[in-house]
Amino acid sequence: MEKVELLVKNGEVWTPGGFVETDIAVNGGKIVALGKPPVLPESADTVIDAKGKKIIPGLIDTHTHHRDPGFTHKEDITTATMAAAAGGVTFSIGMPNVNPPTTTVERYRALIEHHKKNAIVDFNHNPSGTVPEEIPGLAKEGPLAFKIFMVKDTGRDYPHMPGIGINNNGELFKCFETVGQTGLPLMVHPHDQDLMDEIEGRYWKREDRSPQAYAKAYREFDGIIWDTAMSTLFRMQKALGAKLHVLHMSTPEGLAMLRRAKNEGRPCSCEVNPWAMFLGTWENVEKLGPYCLGFWVPPAHVEALWQAINDGTIDVIGTDHAPHTKEEKEKGWKDMWSCPGGEPQIQDYLSLFLDAVNQGKLSLDTLVRISSYNAAKIFNVYPRKGVIQLGADADLVVFDPEYRGIISVKTQHMNVDYSAFEGWSIEGRPSVVTVRGEVAARDGKFVGQPGRGRFLMRKPSHF
Numbered sequence: 001m002e003k004v005e006l007l008v009k010n011g012e013v014w015t016p017g018g019f020v021e022t023d024i025a026v027n028g029g030k031i032v033a034l035g036k037p038p039v040l041p042e043s044a045d046t047v048i049d050a051k052g053k054k055i056i057p058g059l060i061d062t063h064t065h066h067r068d069p070g071f072t073h074k075e076d077i078t079t080a081t082m083a084a085a086a087g088g089v090t091f092s093i094g095m096p097n098v099n100p101p102t103t104t105v106e107r108y109r110a111l112i113e114h115h116k117k118n119a120i121v122d123f124n125h126n127p128s129g130t131v132p133e134e135i136p137g138l139a140k141e142g143p144l145a146f147k148i149f150m151v152k153d154t155g156r157d158y159p160h161m162p163g164i165g166i167n168n169n170g171e172l173f174k175c176f177e178t179v180g181q182t183g184l185p186l187m188v189h190p191h192d193q194d195l196m197d198e199i200e201g202r203y204w205k206r207e208d209r210s211p212q213a214y215a216k217a218y219r220e221f222d223g224i225i226w227d228t229a230m231s232t233l234f235r236m237q238k239a240l241g242a243k244l245h246v247l248h249m250s251t252p253e254g255l256a257m258l259r260r261a262k263n264e265g266r267p268c269s270c271e272v273n274p275w276a277m278f279l280g281t282w283e284n285v286e287k288l289g290p291y292c293l294g295f296w297v298p299p300a301h302v303e304a305l306w307q308a309i310n311d312g313t314i315d316v317i318g319t320d321h322a323p324h325t326k327e328e329k330e331k332g333w334k335d336m337w338s339c340p341g342g343e344p345q346i347q348d349y350l351s352l353f354l355d356a357v358n359q360g361k362l363s364l365d366t367l368v369r370i371s372s373y374n375a376a377k378i379f380n381v382y383p384r385k386g387v388i389q390l391g392a393d394a395d396l397v398v399f400d401p402e403y404r405g406i407i408s409v410k411t412q413h414m415n416v417d418y419s420a421f422e423g424w425s426i427e428g429r430p431s432v433v434t435v436r437g438e439v440a441a442r443d444g445k446f447v448g449q450p451g452r453g454r455f456l457m458r459k460p461s462h463f
């Protein structure tokens with residue numbers, strides 16, 4: 001074989017059948033050969049020596065808030081995807097709570113054009129599925145899913161502004177049905193607003209609007225507001241047969257409902273967020289206040305989540321990367337209900353999960369499945385993404401399992417200047433990240449190109 005663009009040598013490469021020692025040759029952004037010389041070329045424009053390192057598919061983040069357009073004081077598509085690249089994410093799926101929210105074809109096209117000029121990693125964007133008349137047209141633009149929040153924000157109008165939330169079951173059913181007809185999955189943030197009105201009202205009556213009150217309200221009666229919402233969703237899914245992807249899975253009851261749906265062969269899946277696995281302890285709720293997102297996840301629930309990751313009930317990690325400025329967050333100490341929920345997550349979650357691998361909480365194979373492989377299958381970009389094989393995009397994370405370091409805001413590429421994980425020690429970090437064969441990050445530092453990220457549409461075969 002002649003000279004190629006990129007050669008990654010001497011690493012251990014993840015495949016669905018296990019890790020294998022192979023070199024990887026890349027041309028035109030695609031993997032063109034796997035093996036060893038003389039099958040593979042000796043030289044290339046760029047050679048990465050991955051001796052002692054492991055190579056996994058680039059991460060797919062199915063839940064990133066790029067904040068652009070409309071909230072670029074928090075983050076924009078360039079900073080969000082710089083942080084993504086540094087953290088090993090090579091494909092990022094954006095969420096519709098931008099301004100204007102992506103409820104129409106016109107807005108969707110404008111957002112995609114803007115992203116094309118400024119994104120560093122490949123991307124897609126989930127439009128809002130709240131306007132039934134717009135759904136068929138939006139589906140033709142190439143999204144991989146639709147998104148609905150079952151939330152109406154109380155005391156603030158962000159991150160769940162009017163137009164993207166539905167808290168009426170009839171409306172929700174109609175939207176779910178219409179999205180189902182497009183063949184695309186519906187991603188839903190489950191939330192029982194009526195029940196939440198009652199529960200949070202009890203705290204407000206006592207004039208308790210602290211971060212602790214907020215965290216307790218969301219987890220009251222073992223997470224009842226999540227569970228009643230999920231029960232509605234799973235029942236609607238059963239009636240419609242449509243694809244359902246549940247966001248923010250964090251309760252044992254929710255997991256039981258999902259297990260049952262999967263056992264019945266229904267097209268249901270879910271994500272787990274890094275904040276649920278690592279951040280939402282009561283200790284952190286007290287110490288970090290508004291910077292701890294506000295969602296408390298008690299130890300028994302975290303335990304149930306690890307079990308569900310290991311038995312395959314949990315399909316993907318969605319970062320729910322959701323930055324807000326320090327000023328916006330600081331308000332939460334006094335009144336958590338006036339403070340936007342959400343935390344930056346995208347740059348460090350691979351390290352957090354690699355650290356969990358080193359602690360024996362999950363296998364590296366499982367981590368690869370929930371961080372890229374499963375997402376590519378569920379959202380129908382497999383085998384172009386989510387696997388290292390001939391013909392796939394050369395989206396690679398070369399990582400050093402021996403790396404030891406500290407998470408610090410000093411090395412963050414995202415726009416905001418804090419991290420809830422500040423000072424945490426971690427084992428494992430991406431050494432080199434490539435997006436379609438081009439190096440986008442080295443040793444946690446972004447080195448890519450704005451505008452290099454491509455809009456990856458869903459496969460046309462679905463029409």
Ligand SMILES: [Zn+2]
Nearest residue numbers: 063095320322
């Ligand atoms: Zn979110």
